[in-house]
Amino acid sequence: MISDDEFRLLSELLKKRSGIALTEDKHYLLESRLLPVARSRQLNDISHLCQTIRTKPTEELLVEITEAMTTNESSFFRDIKPYEQLRSIVFPMMINSLATSKRMRIWSAACSTGQEPYTIGICIREDAAKMAGWNFEIIATDLAKKVVDKAKLGIYSQFEAQRGLPIQMLIKYFNSLPDTSWQLKDDIRNMVQFKTNNLMDDYKALGTFDIIFCRNVLIYFDDATKAKITEKMAKALPPHGVLILGATESLVDPTNLFVSLPEFRGAYKLKSAQ
Numbered sequence: 001m002i003s004d005d006e007f008r009l010l011s012e013l014l015k016k017r018s019g020i021a022l023t024e025d026k027h028y029l030l031e032s033r034l035l036p037v038a039r040s041r042q043l044n045d046i047s048h049l050c051q052t053i054r055t056k057p058t059e060e061l062l063v064e065i066t067e068a069m070t071t072n073e074s075s076f077f078r079d080i081k082p083y084e085q086l087r088s089i090v091f092p093m094m095i096n097s098l099a100t101s102k103r104m105r106i107w108s109a110a111c112s113t114g115q116e117p118y119t120i121g122i123c124i125r126e127d128a129a130k131m132a133g134w135n136f137e138i139i140a141t142d143l144a145k146k147v148v149d150k151a152k153l154g155i156y157s158q159f160e161a162q163r164g165l166p167i168q169m170l171i172k173y174f175n176s177l178p179d180t181s182w183q184l185k186d187d188i189r190n191m192v193q194f195k196t197n198n199l200m201d202d203y204k205a206l207g208t209f210d211i212i213f214c215r216n217v218l219i220y221f222d223d224a225t226k227a228k229i230t231e232k233m234a235k236a237l238p239p240h241g242v243l244i245l246g247a248t249e250s251l252v253d254p255t256n257l258f259v260s261l262p263e264f265r266g267a268y269k270l271k272s273a274q
């Protein structure tokens, strides 16, 4: 059992390092995620782990704890509809706005194991005829190095590959490996640049993006953190830019920076662009 003091220590650490806010009912989650971290360091239980955090906290340990507490669930074409709308609504908007430069920058801001940015790459290839001669840059970032490392490889188990991905796309965009897993073909892998990045930090170094995917991550933050991220996302978008959240998420936007995109639930553009 985790004591109240230990819960406070761990949840404050997590909030500070990742923005993830743990509610009081998450004692079990902390225990199940952090016990393996403790055991891998020959510590018997969470109390000993907390003692180590208090007395000799190494950066490596704090990173390991933070990464262990992230939820990395993802799938190709997650929720399907946003990707259909990316192709039917957002790409045509961008083709119009960026007709002169023919350059599009897209950010997958909590990319987990890579299914989201690779799905974006597949959508671009599926629409290749409409965007011949265009130049695309997809930047995919996540707080957790362990998922970014997996994403870079572009290798997925049979289960992960088939989840959400139509069989004809699996065959078109992946190579099957001898151990029954699947690897994305170089054409799609080379479209995506992966990096670690913390949404709690400044994004200026990443530049601006025409489209930002920030899906299924804001749910882990409290409203104050969500509002700060909304403000930073607004600064990372040009006037024609579009921000896309998860299907069940809504924007926390106390200063009314954004308006919803008609006919695309979960997508927003800057109010100043109206």
Ligand SMILES: C[S@@+](CC[C@H](N)C(=O)[O-])C[C@H]1O[C@@H](n2cnc3c(N)ncnc32)[C@H](O)[C@@H]1O
Pocket (backbone or CB within 6 Å): 017, 018, 019, 020, 070, 071, 072, 073, 074, 075, 078, 109, 110, 111, 112, 113, 116, 141, 142, 143, 144, 147, 197, 198, 199, 200, 214, 215, 216, 217, 220, 246
């Ligand atoms: C549930 S996954 C969502 C993956 C993908 N966007 C999707 O919708 O399928 C949430 C991801 O957010 C990442 N994450 C959590 N806190 C973060 C932070 N402060 N900065 C960047 N990424 C964060 C986690 O590591 C995890 O991989």
